[in-house]
Amino acid sequence: MKKVAPETVRVRMAPSPTGYLHIGGARTALFNYLFAKHHNGTFILRIDDTDTARSTDASMQEIYDSLKWLSINWDEQYIQSERRNIYDRYVSQLLESGNAYHCYCTPEELEEIRKQARANKQTRSYDGRYRDLTPEAVQRFVAEGRKPTVRIKIPDTPIRVDDLILGSRNIDPATLEDEVIVRSNGMPNYNLTSIIDDAEMQITHVIRGTEHLNNTPKQIVIANALGLKVPQFAHIPLVLDSGGRKMSKRHHGDLVAVNRYREQGYLPEAMLNFVVRLGWSYDDKQEIFSVDELIEKFDLERVGKSGSVFDIKKLEWLNSHYINQLDSAARTDAVIPFWQEAGLLNNSIGDRDWLEGIVEAVGERLTTLQDIVPQTSYFFTDAFEYEPKAVKKWWGNSEEKRERTREILTNISQILEEIPTFDIETIEAAIWKYTDEKDIKRVAAMQALRIALTGASFGPSLFDIVVLLGKDEVLKRIPKAIEHLT
């Protein structure tokens, strides 16, 4: 494997603004970013928007937002649609040197050519039929109103492709065809603009997904025809769905959108850590990496060759890890927008200490920040349902059992009402004293009370809940539950 060239590293992430930033794009951005930072180089964001029909400003904005959220910051930025004159100049050069030519193929003709090629099991379809037109023929086509495309001439010598991850190989030019480099509407195409900009921007390493592997020899041909320096390539394997297929907007919708994970309460640190391990590993010991550590340790040589499946369970694990890492103040800050979004909290936040108390009570139970909503809504409202399954199991499904539960709840209510100080220790002692004296199973009493106060059979320590809810609220909810039981 080749060593990194001594010159200053310059890499780029070149998304097309045709949708949100997706998981694969985020990983490509990260790999580029880490590689740049590791080598003290420059990370460039280049918007490849030569497809004017599909590119949108909204998409561009979302890509910026997602990258910023992930703290993948770029040092320089370019937008290809603003660089038309540069590409036009190179196209003229190609035309003049005879390395490219106008092609007057109609869409119908192209379709027919492709059909034929397939039927004949040919490797390439377009046969270069417009390569050498007489001036008369050109005139005729122009008179017909045909708008030509520009095609690059594929030479007949083998093309060597070096890849830092996949190794080197020679491409038989017979497997390549004269690619369209300028559309009939005059807009240059990806293969052209990409390799020109890589040279213009002095990109040293092109790190991109393997879906671009087959574009690489075409781009090398263009660069060679233009006398441009070719960057080193590193094609990183694809991010796959659980069925082993490439994750794409087309097939997976916003399941692949980085923004969606942000909205669901995933932390950027978790996303970064998750995504970097899709194809890259350090050793057999470490799973958790901070960004600084990644910058220090990231290396193209440790990127694998095969695709990696996106495993949401692993992401969830990482996310809970990073949430648990937050102290309660930071965790509260992180969670407040989710309470607000759910309408449990208005903009004025209110009693900050109380909120932090809730967050502390919830402890390590959050997988995503959004989990705070279902797990704590009962703190904000008593308009919850008593979970039927829990009711059946802990409140009882016979009249005798329900009577018994009513008795327990009534007793506890009384105990709590008469308690001298409403704090955890005192309450705990009083309840245990009660259950021990009456020979009631702790779990039975606690679960009965838990359901009365929260509607559910699971959650944080009940004593935390009781104290956080406060005496008044607890003494309101117990009778309500008893009534429900009657």
Add this chain to the structure above:
RNA sequence: GCCGCUAUCGUCUAGGGGUUAGGACGGGUGGUUCUCAGCCACCAAACCGGGGUUCGAAUCCCCGUAGCGGUACCA
């Protein structure tokens, strides 16, 4: 169809001519506990197949097979 890439537990992966093939996620079992989560302990789980080379192959080579990617006037 054609061109290309890839192949270790379900998943992410480490390793790599001689290992009980390691870790993590997920799963399972037990313990702790007022429930859940967590934590602790333990368990199951893999080198795609066939040929070579070799004393020895999961590892190197070849051939298959399978999967995936590309096959646009998208990127």
